[in-house]
Amino acid sequence: MRLVLAPMEGLADNVMRDALTRVPGVDWCVSEFIRVTGSLLPRRTFTRVVPELRNAARTRSGVPVRVQLLGSDPVSLADNAARAAELGAPVVDLNFGCPAKTVNRHRGGAVLLEEPELLFQIMSEVRKTVPAQVPVTAKMRLGVNDTTPAIAAAQALCSGGAAELVVHARTKQQGYRPPAHWEWIARIAEQVTVPVIANGEIWSVADYLRCRQVSGLQDVMIGRGLVARPDLALQIRSAAGEVALWHWADMLPILADFFAEVRRKVEPKHAPGRLKQWLGYLRRSYPEAESLYGELRTLLDPDAITARLLRPPAR
Numbered sequence: 001m002r003l004v005l006a007p008m009e010g011l012a013d014n015v016m017r018d019a020l021t022r023v024p025g026v027d028w029c030v031s032e033f034i035r036v037t038g039s040l041l042p043r044r045t046f047t048r049v050v051p052e053l054r055n056a057a058r059t060r061s062g063v064p065v066r067v068q069l070l071g072s073d074p075v076s077l078a079d080n081a082a083r084a085a086e087l088g089a090p091v092v093d094l095n096f097g098c099p100a101k102t103v104n105r106h107r108g109g110a111v112l113l114e115e116p117e118l119l120f121q122i123m124s125e126v127r128k129t130v131p132a133q134v135p136v137t138a139k140m141r142l143g144v145n146d147t148t149p150a151i152a153a154a155q156a157l158c159s160g161g162a163a164e165l166v167v168h169a170r171t172k173q174q175g176y177r178p179p180a181h182w183e184w185i186a187r188i189a190e191q192v193t194v195p196v197i198a199n200g201e202i203w204s205v206a207d208y209l210r211c212r213q214v215s216g217l218q219d220v221m222i223g224r225g226l227v228a229r230p231d232l233a234l235q236i237r238s239a240a241g242e243v244a245l246w247h248w249a250d251m252l253p254i255l256a257d258f259f260a261e262v263r264r265k266v267e268p269k270h271a272p273g274r275l276k277q278w279l280g281y282l283r284r285s286y287p288e289a290e291s292l293y294g295e296l297r298t299l300l301d302p303d304a305i306t307a308r309l310l311r312p313p314a315r
């Protein structure tokens with residue numbers, strides 16, 4: 001079983017990846033996408049989005065981080081993929097799932113799913129250019145407005161040389177609206193010869209088990225579910241899958257460190273917002289997060305927030 005932290009631009013940055021991988025259970029992370037628009041990007045662009053490249057492409061807890069690129073031009077994607085590999089990316093991942101309007105308008109992300117020939121060209125050019133020992137993988141949705149392109153897109157990516165596919169089981173039009181259509185992951189997996197990883201709407205062990213049953217796959221990528229429940233991978237790994245192995249008190253030092261890192265790396269005016277963003281997810285899983293989230297409205301002084309996080313729980 002492989003459990004992966006999903007790439008999430010603006011949410012799972014390196015500070016969040018560091019925090020989430022302090023809880024055991026995640027096999028690897030995928031970086032936020034690096035947008036490739038035609039030129040060879042400077043090395044600093046890669047290390048800005050993926051600072052882990054300076055740490056042998058690992059989070060502080062030693063979990064590998066793969067580098068994700070987004071674009072539509074085969075040659076410049078290939079050149080930038082080769083640069084990512086040269087900088088130490090263990091795997092280069094290509095994003096064919098982004099639904100963002102500006103990205104799609106510039107022919108990137110999910111819209112390319114309707115162009116299997118271009119998908120093939122991109123993947124083969126990138127595969128040809130990146131050193132053979134560095135796998136190239138892809139992340140896709142099921143289509144743009146409907147699922148018609150799903151199988152052809154997956155096959156094109158695999159024929160082009162993708163070593164693995166992550167399938168986010170929704171179309172672009174479905175955005176992030178539940179449910180995720182895991183049955184489509186099974187259909188795709190039947191039609192390709194590379195390993196497939198299931199993705200979409202796994203928030204609990206029960207969701208994982210249902211996804212496994214419907215998709216027929218053990219390996220999953222989890223995004224928002226891990227932000228909301230940082231021990232979800234650990235729970236899934238626990239034999240019964242029902243015991244909470246991580247408690248709210250275990251989260252507090254991680255939250256305090258996360259906030260300290262955010263204060264070091266993010267503009268001060270955005271720092272409390274970042275903590276609030278995470279607490280917004282955590283309160284789905286931990287009732288204790290609710291009061292902290294409520295207090296943040298009045299508690300905008302960063303030192304007070306840190307002190308509050310580290311205060312021993314009331315008896």
Ligand SMILES: Cc1cc2nc3c(=O)[nH]c(=O)nc-3n(C[C@H](O)[C@H](O)[C@H](O)COP(=O)(O)O)c2cc1C
Binds near residue numbers: 006008011199202223
């Ligand atoms: C805030 C946010 C940002 C995202 N950014 C990316 C991204 O940079 N690259 C990518 O391939 N997918 C991105 N995604 C999609 C996720 O990787 C994942 O496919 C999606 O959230 C479904 O998984 P989940 O239900 O487990 O969250 C993003 C999702 C969210 C919510």
